[in-house]
Amino acid sequence: MTTQFAVTASSAADKAGDIAQVIASLPVSLHQAFAAADLVGIAGGDGWVDAAKHAIESGARGVLIVDPVAFDVVALIKQADAAGVPVVIDATWTHNPAVAASADAFVEHCDADGFIEARVNVPLGSDIERVLLNQLSLVRTVVSPISRLRFARKNSRGYDALADLVGGASASLSAILSSSGPVSATLRILQSETSVEVELPSPVSAAPGSVIVSGPEGATLLPTQWETAHRAAWRRLHGLVDAGELSRDLAGFARDVAAIRTAK
Template sequence: MELRLDVATSDAPGAVRTALGTLPRSYGPASSSGSAPPAVAVIRGAPGWTEDAARAARAGARGILVVDPVADRAAPDDLAALARIPIVLDTPWRHRSALDAARAPLHRLLRPHALIECRVVGRPGDASDRQLLGVLGLLRGLGVPARRLHLHEADAHGFAATGELDQGVRACVWGILTPSADPGASIRLIDAAGSVEIDLPAPDGGAQPARVVVDDESDSATTIGPFETSTRGALIRLHRLVGGTGRAGPADEGADDVASFLADAELVGAATSCAR
């Protein structure tokens, strides 16, 4: 019998409530009596979210979903509390299940000095540092976290950055803020041995499929991901972790969402400060 977790939704964003409605066998409403804390806490990722999440963990939550987190500072005792239970951060691009189809072929082509091209399209007024942080989360989800980052320029129209990833891989990242194109993100790696291209629609633009195109010696295929929002993917992953089935697939190998996110945020903060 599948584990059904109760979750309090009174303060949850609409995207979370919508996604929960599509997972009735996994999640149910928390009791209104307040006799026990809900199994899953939903935390908005506003400044101070690490403290809010730690408070929920100490109150007895078995898992926590943090929605759209911003860069934050965490006290050591809060980090210790957060390390005791599964915590999933609902960041823009990380939880598209189609990434599973891209991870293995991408790593077949990785070698020192290989170049990964990343592009993200946002709306005017979007913060460049938030967009860049989302791209680093996407790269981390693909198993190539950033180790160094240099922001070359950033203004109201977008940004340009370069970085060094795990395994000595290089990255070029462009951000475009425009009302003339649909928001989304893309990743491309082209090598003499083949190529991998990933196209992801906006995470809040409704349930839309991602597209992964692989062409190398081992495979040649186009994969269309399921019609699934990023938030729904995050909830599925959290359920697997809380349910005791262990890590929820390749995207979770060696992963610590909070520590990883804070490390990426520190890179973006340092790069932004140097660019000023």
């Protein structure tokens, strides 16, 4: 039997992460609460770390952060681990089901000589640092954390950067800020005869992402599923709380923040 958890979220978190819609789509697992709740959704703007600490102190069994800004999370990691509370970061791309579907293929094709291309298209006016954090989260989840980052261009219209990954592979990262096209992300690894590419829609879209593995014998489209990234993030948090497990999202987030802070 599926355990049903009560959820509460700030209006800002609800707007940023479509939380009311997610709850409505998971009636067996989640239900709306207006006071104390098992799971708490928090917007990732200024003050999100303090809000998460307060939620844990108030008895939350699980916390989800929507699109957080860069911040020191060392104290929050210690508090969450001590309380046994999983903290899931609802990054823009990470929880799209196509990401999990592509992971094995990327691991199989990635080695020290591999080259990864990552590109995102986001609306004009987006917070550049948040855009980069979300892209680093995607690369880390699918391939490997980034150990060094160097910018060739960075301005209000986007950025281009080169990166070294833990394990030796290299990557190019780019972001285009424009209101002329749909929000999307692409991640591709290139080898001498093979490639793996994942294309992701906006996190509010339930349309499936695509994963294509190409080689000398042709291209294969891997199966994915219809689900928004936001919904998948909440399902993951529910599963962690139900199983009594913690999350390593904050540790990965801290690593991404460090890569940005030391970038040249």
